[in-house]
Amino acid sequence: MSKTQLRNSKTDLFNIASMLTDAELEVRDKVAEFVDRRVRPNIAQWFDDAHLPMELIPEMAELGLFGMHIDGYGCGGRSAVEYGIAMQEMEAGDSGLRTVISVQGSLAMTAIAKNGSEEQKQTWLPKMATGEIIGCFGLTEPTAGSDPSSMATHAKLVNGEWVLNGAKRWIGLATVAQVAIIWAKVSVADAKAAGVHPDGDTRPDDEMVVRGFIVPTETAGFRAEAIEQKLSMRASLQCDIALDDARVPVDAILPHNPGLRGPFLCLNEARYGIAWGALGAARDSIKDALEYASTRMQFGKPLTAYQLTQKKLADMTIALNKGQLMALQLGRANDAGTMELHQISMAKLDNVRVSIEIARECRTILGGNGITGDYSPLRHANNLESVRTYEGTDEVHTLIVGQKLTGEAAFS
Ligand SMILES: Cc1cc2nc3c(=O)[nH]c(=O)nc-3n(C[C@H](O)[C@H](O)[C@H](O)COP(=O)(O)OP(=O)(O)OC[C@H]3O[C@@H](n4cnc5c(N)ncnc54)[C@H](O)[C@@H]3O)c2cc1C
Numbered sequence: 001m002s003k004t005q006l007r008n009s010k011t012d013l014f015n016i017a018s019m020l021t022d023a024e025l026e027v028r029d030k031v032a033e034f035v036d037r038r039v040r041p042n043i044a045q046w047f048d049d050a051h052l053p054m055e056l057i058p059e060m061a062e063l064g065l066f067g068m069h070i071d072g073y074g075c076g077g078r079s080a081v082e083y084g085i086a087m088q089e090m091e092a093g094d095s096g097l098r099t100v101i102s103v104q105g106s107l108a109m110t111a112i113a114k115n116g117s118e119e120q121k122q123t124w125l126p127k128m129a130t131g132e133i134i135g136c137f138g139l140t141e142p143t144a145g146s147d148p149s150s151m152a153t154h155a156k157l158v159n160g161e162w163v164l165n166g167a168k169r170w171i172g173l174a175t176v177a178q179v180a181i182i183w184a185k186v187s188v189a190d191a192k193a194a195g196v197h198p199d200g201d202t203r204p205d206d207e208m209v210v211r212g213f214i215v216p217t218e219t220a221g222f223r224a225e226a227i228e229q230k231l232s233m234r235a236s237l238q239c240d241i242a243l244d245d246a247r248v249p250v251d252a253i254l255p256h257n258p259g260l261r262g263p264f265l266c267l268n269e270a271r272y273g274i275a276w277g278a279l280g281a282a283r284d285s286i287k288d289a290l291e292y293a294s295t296r297m298q299f300g301k302p303l304t305a306y307q308l309t310q311k312k313l314a315d316m317t318i319a320l321n322k323g324q325l326m327a328l329q330l331g332r333a334n335d336a337g338t339m340e341l342h343q344i345s346m347a348k349l350d351n352v353r354v355s356i357e358i359a360r361e362c363r364t365i366l367g368g369n370g371i372t373g374d375y376s377p378l379r380h381a382n383n384l385e386s387v388r389t390y391e392g393t394d395e396v397h398t399l400i401v402g403q404k405l406t407g408e409a410a411f412s
Contacts, residue, residue, distance in 0.1 A: 011286055014321040019328060020085070027082045031089035034063060039093035044373030046235040047094070050228075053235065054176060056097070061131035065090070065101045067109040069269070073125035075109070080334035084276035084327055091280035095383035096236030098277045103172035104128065106270035108135025111181040114265045115212055115254035124179065124214065136177040136217075136224075138168035138241055139263050146396050147411075148210070149260060151183065153243060155213060155253075157190040162213060162253065164221070164246040170390070174224035174239035180215045182243065183263050186253075196255045212254035212262050221246035232386045268344055271391045272334060275347035276327045278387055281380035282320050282355035286313065288375050289362035296367075303365065312365060316358045323351040342404035349397035356384045 017025065038056060046053055060066065068076035069083040078086075091098040109128050112120055127133040144151045153166025164184055174180060189205035191197040196211070203209070215222060223242045230238070257265060290313060293303035303309045330347045333339040359381035363370040371378055388394060396411075403409050 010290060011283055011317050011320060013317055014325065016321065016324050016328060020081075024079075024082055024085055027078065028085045028089055030063060031065070031086045032092070034059065035089055035093035039097060043094050043097075043235060043376075044379070047096075047379055048234070048373055050230070050234045052096070052100070052176070052237040057100075057131040057134070060101065061129065065105065066131055067105045067113070067125065067129050069105070070109060070113045070125065070129075073113070073121050074129040075113075075125060076129075079331075080272065080339075081328065081331035084273065084331045087273040087277035088280035088283075088324075088327075091277035092284040093280075094235050095277070095281055095380065095387055096233045098273075098280070099172055099233065099236050099386075102270045102273050102277075103137060104131075104135055106273050107137035107172075107266045108177075108179070108181050110266040110269045111137060111212055111254065111262070112214065115256045115262045116214075117251075117255050119251075120214060120254070128179075133179060134173055134177045135179045135181065136171050136174040136239075137263075137266065138171045138174070138180055138182045139267075140168060140170045142167055142169045142240075146393060148183070148263065151185060151210065153182065153184040154208070155184040155186045155190075155211070157186075157193055157250070160250055161247045162186075162194075162250065164213065164215065164243045164248070166243050168241040168243075170227070170238050171224070171241050172236065172238050174217070174241050175226050175237065177217050177224075180217055180222065180224075180241065181254075182213045182215045182241075183210055184213060185209065186211050191253075191258065194250050194253055196253055196258075198258060201258075209258050210260050210262065211258060213248060214252045214254065215243075215246060215248055219246050219248060232382045234382075267391055268341065271344045271348045272330065272339075274387055274391055275330060275344065275351050278352045278355040278384060279320060279323045279327060281376075281384055282316075282323070282358040285359040285362035285377035285380050286316050286320060288377055289313070289316075289365040292369070292375065293365050309365060312361055316361055319354045319358060323347075323354050327351060342401050345392065345397035345400040348392065349394055349401070352384060352388050353394060356381055356388060359384060 064076040068078045071077045112124050139148055141151050155162045155164045185208040188203050188207050221244045224239045227238050293309055296303045326347050359377045362377035366375050399411055
């Protein structure tokens with residue numbers, strides 16, 4: 001029985017597949033087939049070698065995974081549920097590879113799609129959809145993580161050009177990207193001079209506001225360097241970026257959604273994808289543990305015959321099914337246009353933390369063999385530590401849900 005068939009029959013105890021349309025099942029099966037064929041045979045070695053398999057980019061593009069939820073400009077125009085299902089299948093392979101799709105599609109392409117001019121969309125999105133152009137998304141800084149409003153990177157209008165200075169940290173794909181979306185502070189006066197300050201906004205000229213910039217990575221003064229010796233997301237790439245007097249044309253600024261609304265529109269897309277994706281890693285972990293336990297003999301019986309093992313498998317599968325139902329409900333709300341921000345936070349927070357617990361518990365079933373690359377749970381658990389931290393930590397999402405319940409903002 002292939003892993004794909006096993007996924008349907010063994011862990012889908014609530015028959016969630018029956019709630020999916022034919023188009024959604026088709027997306028699921030196409031991405032699952034790709035993961036089975038191209039990712040599973042190689043992922044342990046890539047993780048060991050800290051290798052991001054760039055050779056998969058054209059095939060991911062061919063599957064329509066880059067910007068698959070964006071309409072037009074050569075993008076997929078698929079539904080939110082289809083996008084979520086694709087993320088779950090990719091992350092069943094590896095969180096690092098799902099991250100590639102999130103960075104390219106949910107972050108870099110969405111930044112242009114939601115905040116860019118028509119000309120910017122025409123220029124960048126079609127080639128990003130085909131993977132000819134790789135993008136990255138620079139929001140986090142060495143001293144500004146959960147609180148991006150404290151960012152120090154800034155852009156100044158000098159002789160008709162924007163001059164960017166600052167530093168970014170943890171930026172996915174930056175050393176292989178052709179284009180970077182850089183979030184930086186600009187003065188209201190400069191935004192007005194560039195013709196991108198909203199009419200009717202009466203803020204004083206010297207106030208600083210966050211804006212996005214499209215920065216080709218070949219720009220003089222732009223430097224990216226990979227972060228080494230990671231213990232998580234090893235088949236993926238995160239980088240430091242330095243901006244030293246990096247000059248871009250006046251029309252490199254994203255004209256719409258000034259302030260943190262700009263990047264947050266993108267983060268919401270990525271968080272939505274993670275709420276689905278993390279469960280793929282959990283599901284894959286259960287699959288490995290179940291297969292192993294059914295053939296591993298101890299004290300004269302397979303591990304599956306012991307009540308303690310069955311309790312672990314039952315609890316994990318119930319938690320997985322609950323998370324999948326939450327993701328599906330979130331996706332249906334997203335497609336209906338009724339999804340609310342606290343719902344994204346609930347699903348991102350809980351589905352990631354449940355998935356980490358599942359991956360770790362599965363590792364216990366594998367015994368000593370579970371610490372080798374022959375099995376997926378410990379790799380998934382290590383990757384999920386990053387997933388738990390990026391796109392809003394547990395604490396940040398807890399505070400968002402807490403604010404919804406109490407009406408009190410307790411962030412600072
Ligand atoms: C693998 C990986 C990929 C990433 N990719 C990108 C990317 O492509 N682009 C990008 O811009 N960024 C990226 N990031 C950065 C990521 O978004 C940040 O790491 C994240 O926002 C947390 O910021 P920080 O690491 O600076 O931690 P901090 O913000 O310093 O947080 C440290 C701890 O303090 C807690 N904390 C912070 N504020 C509060 C509070 N008010 N109340 C209670 N607790 C609080 C946090 O929850 C956390 O537990 C990536 C990170 C990783 C690890």
